[in-house]
Amino acid sequence: MVTAYLYAGQGTQHRGMGKDLYERFACFGEIFDEVCGDEQRPGALDFDLQRMCFEDPDGELSQTQYTQPCMTAVNVGITHILRERGLRPDYVCGLSLGEYAALEAAGVFTAREAVEVTAFRGWAMAQAAEGIPGAMIAVLGLEEGILGKCCEEASSLGIVSIANHNCPGQLVIGGEKAAVEKAALYAREAGAARCIPLAVSGPFHTSLMAPAGEKLDEYLGNMELGSMQIPVLFNCLGDENREGRSIRELLVRQLQSVVRMEAILRRLFALGVTEFVEIGPGKALTGFVRKTAKELGVRDYTTWSIETAEDVERYPGSLKEALGNRV
Incomplete structure (x- = not known):
């Protein structure tokens, strides 16, 4: 079976996301505990990640500068739960913001880097959108x-x-x-x-995000990215990075150009993927997979959505590995 992990993007966030995972899985909790703090460095979180995700007392979770690191922390945390159980996908991708969790899964970012770079990205996008109706x-x-x-x-x-x-x-x-x-x-x-x-706070993936792209380019230029261990299909390409462009270039381009999720899904089917695992809040990507499969006339595939501790335990691959580890 060929498996792809698909990471949720902005818009499916909700109060309470990740709470049961934090309480149930130590490796998930470690992600949250590691990135929380007030260290003075670019991208460091200046808010309580747990409180924002689990309680959102001030109704700020939908603001992009908070949404992005919170969603990334949840998505990355779920990846670590599956990884701890011996599970590894053959391909990864994500919808817009979700691409950063995909890159963490592939080894390009550490968990902390993924959360912090999306915190910076969210701030830069909010700044670019400020004053623009x-x-x-x-x-x-x-x-x-x-x-x-x-x-x-x-x-x-x-x-x-x-x-x-x-x-x-x-x-x-x-x-x-x-x-x-x-x-x-x-x-x-x-x-x-x-x-x-759509209930969004800015004109994302348009030329109006060029100022955010410039800031992100500078930020990424100060990072040393890891080598890719799992193939990633990129939003702005709708495909793998066959021409060997820099990941920095592709992420900057992604901010201000079309997200080609349909092309990515078509490519995954062409690559023989038969199991699609949506990771993170919501089931939007699962719906995209099903519509694309219908268009292609594909019937031999399965979809799974993993957002909660119950979802983790219900996922057959996870259950099989967990049982095997106890033998």
């Missing part, structure tokens, strides 16, 4: 070419472009609010089934 809207049931023309027609009102190719029939546009809303209007007139505004 931005928006993102999911557009269902419209071809990419037609939606691209809708964006071109609306561009007289500001920057707007396709930001995500999630799965067959689901695209996301982003940019300046007036232009995005006008493009969505054109999309509905062109036959889109639905246009759904």
Whole structure:
């Protein structure tokens, strides 16, 4: 069986995420305990990670500068639970933010580095979005070419472009609010089934994130990245890094260009993946897998979502390894 780990991205966070895992698995708790603190270095967390994830008393978890390190800590922690049980995927990928947890799984980042770099990334993205009336809207049931023309027609009102190719029939546009809303209007007139505004705090994966890309480029330039031990499929490529571009370049590019999740899923099916394991809050990626499989006519595959301690114990691979370790 060929397995891929898919890491959840921003938008599925919720109060209480990771709490039962922290209480149940020591290796998960170690991730949280390690990155908490007030050390004065770029990217160091200046808030209580546990309190933010488990309680979110002030309703700040949805703010991108907090969402990103919190989601990454949960995603990375789950990876360590599975790793401790002897489980290792054949391929990894993640949706936008989730790409950093995928890179940790592959050995490029340490757990601490993954959390801290996404804390910095979240801060940089929030800074880039400040003062810009931005928006993102999911557009269902419209071809990419037609939606691209809708964006071109609306561009007289500001920057707007396709930001995500999630799965067959689901695209996301982003940019300046007036232009995005006008493009969505054109999309509905062109036959889109639905246009759904997304609860995000900025026009992510558009050219408006260029200032954040510059900051991230400088930050990553001061890091020594580990060698990749597991193949990663990158958002901005929709594929593996076949041309040998630097990971730093790909992560900077990812901030301000289209996330090609559908292309990644198509490639994973082409590589023979038959088991897709979504790691982190929510089941959005599982839905993307199923829609892509339907489009391709693929039936021989399985999906699993791992977010809670119960999910860990229910996952067959995890159970098998746990039983084997007791023999």
